[in-house]
Amino acid sequence: MDKIIISMMAAISLDGLISIGESSPVTFTSLEDKALLREKIQEADCLLLGRKTYELSRSILGKRSCIVFSRSASYSDLNDSVINNLHNYGQKFLLLGGSQIYHWFLNRGLVDELYLTVEPLVLAQGVPLLSDSCRINNLQLISVKAINDQGTLFLHYLACKQSLQGRLTAGSV
Numbered sequence: 001m002d003k004i005i006i007s008m009m010a011a012i013s014l015d016g017l018i019s020i021g022e023s024s025p026v027t028f029t030s031l032e033d034k035a036l037l038r039e040k041i042q043e044a045d046c047l048l049l050g051r052k053t054y055e056l057s058r059s060i061l062g063k064r065s066c067i068v069f070s071r072s073a074s075y076s077d078l079n080d081s082v083i084n085n086l087h088n089y090g091q092k093f094l095l096l097g098g099s100q101i102y103h104w105f106l107n108r109g110l111v112d113e114l115y116l117t118v119e120p121l122v123l124a125q126g127v128p129l130l131s132d133s134c135r136i137n138n139l140q141l142i143s144v145k146a147i148n149d150q151g152t153l154f155l156h157y158l159a160c161k162q163s164l165q166g167r168l169t170a171g172s173v
């Protein structure tokens with residue numbers, strides 16, 4: 001079986017927030033970040049999103065294949081069996097959040113790489129990228145790029161490698 005790659009992508013403010021409120025679309029990111037997001041969406045076989053993020057960002061997703069996580073029957077449950085069957089949807093997965101869904105994947109060690117845009121502004125109040133109980137270990141910085149003249153940075157990290165089965169066995173929370 002080909003290895004599944006789960007790439008997480010997020011844009012944050014300097015104070016580590018991903019939006020001003022859980023019902024708010026992302027309005028603080030630069031044109032350059034939006035272009036990178038569109039590029040990564042095109043490259044992925046399938047997108048992974050929480051129900052709230054999906055409902056707020058349908059316009060940018062186009063007709064791309066998505067797995068939307070929800071506790072309601074209309075979407076997908078989020079559990080180990082869903083993750084074990086990801087190979088049915090492709091090999092390259094782009095994890096687009098929001099916070100609850102990032103948290104679930106990070107705490108199970110399921111993220112292979114992280115693309116993080118840091119926008120040079122402070123939102124002060126809103127949804128954090130990571131909660132206090134979020135575990136994120138062994139990141140290796142691959143690149144940092146200034147993507148515009150306003151000071152927006154695009155960071156690429158690799159996470160430590162483990163087999164998907166090993167990560168599921170070791171990481172249940």
Ligand SMILES: NC(=O)c1ccc[n+]([C@@H]2O[C@H](COP(=O)([O-])OP(=O)(O)OC[C@H]3O[C@@H](n4cnc5c(N)ncnc54)[C@H](OP(=O)(O)O)[C@@H]3O)[C@@H](O)[C@H]2O)c1
Nearest residue numbers: 010011018019022050052053070071078097098099100101
């Ligand atoms: N800046 C960025 O890069 C970025 C990226 C993504 C999102 N955002 C922002 O983040 C905010 C949304 O984030 P969020 O954390 O509030 O919501 P979210 O993660 O997008 O979605 C949360 C929903 O996912 C479902 N869910 C969560 N845990 C689950 C589990 N264990 N099993 C099954 N379903 C589960 C639930 O859906 P049900 O309620 O239907 O059960 C829950 O309400 C929005 O403001 C969005 O614009 C920003």
